[in-house]
Structures are given as C-alpha cells and as structure tokens.
Amino acid sequence: MAPSKQWMQLVDNRLDEIYLIGVQKFLNNAFQKTGEEHEIRCPCVKCYNTTLGTRKTVETHLQIHGIIRNYTFWYHHGERLGEPLSESEHEDEDENVIEECESEDEVEELLRDLYPNLDGGTTHTGCDDFLEEEPNVEARKFYSLLKDFECPLYKNSKASKLSTLIKLLHIKSMGHWSNASFTMLLKMLKEELLPDGANLLNSYYEAKKIIQELGLSYKKIDACTNDCMLYWKDDSLLDSCKSFDELHPSFAVEPRNVRLGLASDGFQPFRNSKTSRSIWPVVLIPYNLPPWLCMKQEKFILSMLIPGPNGPGDAIDTYLQPLIEEWKELWEVGIETYDASTKQNFKLHASLLWTINDFPAYENLSGWSTKGKLACPCFNKDTSSIRLTKGKKQCFMGHRRYLSQNHKWRSEKGSFDGIVEKRPPPKVNHFSDETYGSLQFYREFAQSHENARHLSDAEWSRQFIAWFKDRVAQLHKQDDSQIMEDLLSLSRGPTKYSTHSNGYVVNGYRFHVEDYDNKLRTQNCGVVVLGENDEDSENLDYYGVLRDVIELQFVMDRRVILFRCNWFDVYDEIKGVKKDEYDFVGK
Incomplete structure (x- = not known):
C-alpha cells in the first residue's frame, strides 16, 4: 500500500512538518519498493526523475526545490497500477480533485499501454560491473511524453500539459473542428485566458507531433482501383497493378466484365435431426461492386447446392462440373448482354479470381490433403511434423526454425522437444509445371487408394512405385512425346548395376x-x-x-x-x- 500523498499539496510550504514527514515516508517507501540500496531517481522539480541521487541528496532536493506536483503515481519509485492507496489518501479531497486525479490516471494508463516494456523504474543496477547507457529511441520517446505529463500546464495547475492536450484534441475530434480552428483556440487560450508562461502548444501542427508519439497517428496507403493490391513496401512506387490485368489485357479492357470469388463449405441443415444430412452451398461474390456492397448477403450469387447424406469430400469437383462448364463459356466465348445505362449490347466475360474457404474445405476444393504429415500446401515436404505415440494425432513442430540463427531459444532443449534446432526456415513451395505434374500423380494415386493416408512411408513408396509404373505405361500409349518417353524410362527404375x-x-x-x-x-x-x-x-x-x-x-x-x-x-x-x-x- 502506497503512503498518503496529501503532503505533496504543501509543496509551496516545504517547512511544514506534514511535508517533511511525507518526504521521509516517500523515501522509505521508494527504497523498499525499488530494492535499491544507494540511489533512486530524484523527483524534484529540477531533476524531473532524470538523475540518480542518494537518500540524503534526494531529501535535500525535495526540501529545497520541492517535489513535482503532478507526480501522483510513483512509477519511478516502485508503485504499480492497481496498488491500493492508504486509507487517509482522499479523506479531505473534494469531488473536483478526485475527478482530476482519475483523469490523470487515464493518461498514465495510456502511457503504460503504449510502452509496456518500460516500467519507469530506475536504470541503476546496484552493481559496478554494469555501465549505464543512453536510452534507446523508444525509451527517449517515453521519457519525453513522461516529462510532458509531469509538467503542469501552468504554475500550481492540477492538470498536466499532456492531459490537457489530449482532452482538447478529443473535443476537436468529437466536434469535427478544422485544424485551423483548433490552432485559433490554442492561441486564444494561451494569449488571453491562461497565465503567462503557460506550457500550451501554439498550433495543431505541434500537437500532431505528440499524437504521433502516442501511437495515434495514421499513414495513408494507396490501393488499386480493382482492390487487388496495396501500393505498399516493394510496390509503393508502382502506378498500376501488375498481375491479372497484365496477363489478360483483353479481359481488363472491358470494365463491365465480371470478376468473381467462390466460397463454399458444408453444414448440417437440420439441427435436431437424428438422420445425418449435409448440404454444400456454392456462393459467388461479384468483386465489381464496391467493398461495402460486394459482401452484402443480397449481392451474393447462389450458384448451386450440393445436398446429400454425406459431404462430397474430395469428389466435389464431380459436382462442380456444370458450374465449371459455364465458367469456361463465360471466359472463352462470353455471353450477349444488354447494358441498360448505355442501351447497347456487349459481350460479357467472367473470371474466377480466388476461392474463400477454411482449411478443411481447402482440401476439398484444391485436392491437396490437409491431413497427415504433409498437410501444409506451402512447405510440402519441408513441413515439420511428428505423430504423437499415445494421442495418435499429427503434431506440427519446428517453429523455432523461423528464429534467427543466433537466437537463444534454438539451443534450449528442455523447453521444447529435447533437440537443438539448427535448420533454416523452410522454403515456400512455388509450383512449376513439373511440380504440378508430379502432384497430379500423387493426387490421382491418393484418390484411387482409400487407405493411402494411413500408409507408412515405406508402404506408400512401394505401392506408389508399382502404381506409377502401370499408370505411365497407359499414358504412353496415348502420348509418345519426348517428355513421356523420359517419364516412361524413369517409371521403369534404374538397372541393378x-x-x-x-x-x-x-x-x-x-x-x-x-x-x-x-x-x-x-x-x-x-x-x-x-x-x-x-x-x-x-x-x-x-x-x-x-x-x-x-x-x-x-x-x-x-x-x-x-x-x-x-x-x-x-x-x-x-x-x-x-x-x-x-x-x-x-x-
């Protein structure tokens, strides 16, 4: 429990016995809470908690210069948020003082949230082996804001410079004031209402700098008119998007062509039914509409429903054939459409940009198995996974691979899986035509063998080699190209010598x-x-x-x-x- 701080109000009468007793209680509490034996930060109006001093030095400074009047939360001296105050803390204070303290506490909490790693404690370690260093950039920002918070708006003011500025900016935002009118208000307050020497800023431009340090600023990032990319980081200097429109200029030249996204997932339509049923709606989202309209329910296109006693699973492509046939027609041929705004007919084309789904549905729509040790579609064979011997579940490990090579956690065995992690991060799998062809064989093998997912590595290799040999022989009868000749030779395997x-x-x-x-x-x-x-x-x-x-x-x-x-x-x-x-x- 922190001692009473009422003595701080007697800073203008520092010879008062109550003030002198309060200084002693403050010093006793500070050395006890911080655990320091020799030096603590000096909270006098001259040092402003920026320099260290012995007990005698701090005591002398507080008697000669006086303590910072607004320093009511002793975070430099061991006090923490939520710590109860002494019972006599607010006995003689009126409601206005209480409200003012609560307002100041809100600003303190804001600083705590903004800089959680800086506890405001002393940097003195109590050991001569450690050298003091200058604060880093974040610490300097914190101490700059802290100085504004501890600095009164004017002499004997109960409000600090920082809290006053935050309140004024809040009123500006709520009242929709212009920047010019806010600057006019600051000048009027400083020149006509506040006493001389008031620590109020002169313009909105100066106030904006402090708001940026509080983390309340914003940064504008331009986006493509088609909502396909941000002009950000490496793309910040681009004038236009470079992906779909560049690949298909004939499609992009007609702004009325439709760009679609597909979303699908299954659910049980009858909540209380004992009979198992499944239904998969296939929904199309038109991205030609503005962002605030395209995701409205009434704008969705319900293209098809796939009902049944069970979900379609990996065979969903069988049920999507009618929809795919229509897409091919819309993409390749187009359909005659009447534009009511221009009263003209034109050829409408459509394209599918992407699919939206959760990870299990991703397996059904893409054909990539999201179960087992190769569940990650990005890292493929580099996926780090183990099978739990007792839980019989696949567990994905190796997260330390993404840390820097000199990170201390790479060497910690006991905290992780008992090994030192030396592997670099896995490479993202960029699919080439050859890779895609290989995946097609793996997918076809998995679909033709119901127990493929449960096979061991050795059994999988044995069965796949035999199946691959027969499958390539069948394809070779229909295709005698050079690539198929090489594939046929590979499927036969090397000679024994x-x-x-x-x-x-x-x-x-x-x-x-x-x-x-x-x-x-x-x-x-x-x-x-x-x-x-x-x-x-x-x-x-x-x-x-x-x-x-x-x-x-x-x-x-x-x-x-x-x-x-x-x-x-x-x-x-x-x-x-x-x-x-x-x-x-x-x-």
Missing part, C-alpha cells in the same frame, strides 16, 4: 573424388551448393567433399549421375567451415 568412377566433368568443371585427389597437387574434390536467396532468413551455402561418383543406367539409354558427398555442418562455427582473409573456405 551402377558404374563408379574417380571423376566427372560437369559443365566444363572437372571433379575428382577425395581419395584420388590426395595423390595430386591440385584439388578438385570440393563441392558447394549455393543457397537460395531468402529475404526472411540468412543465405547459407553448403560445402562438402566428393566421395564417390555413381552413374545409374535406365532403359532407353537414359542415365543419371549422382555425387556422394560428405557435408560439413555450416551451423557449427567450430567444427564447420571457416573462411580465411582471402574468402577461401577450409575445414
């Missing part, structure tokens, strides 16, 4: 295995794989030593060369790779 050699020439570069290189003066056994550029993580290159060169033979005279290497741990600064002053890499 492989060729090993001591060296190989790749793109004009000669490589030797390490054992062979030991006999030569020049060394060609080093291998490096350049890391991909990633703005969110450190660009790492991987170094190794070539141990063996293996040549695999496939049917139809196809072959693949493999390098077997020993790789260095690039994350270990001691055992890993090192670079000398000439930027050469060594062990």
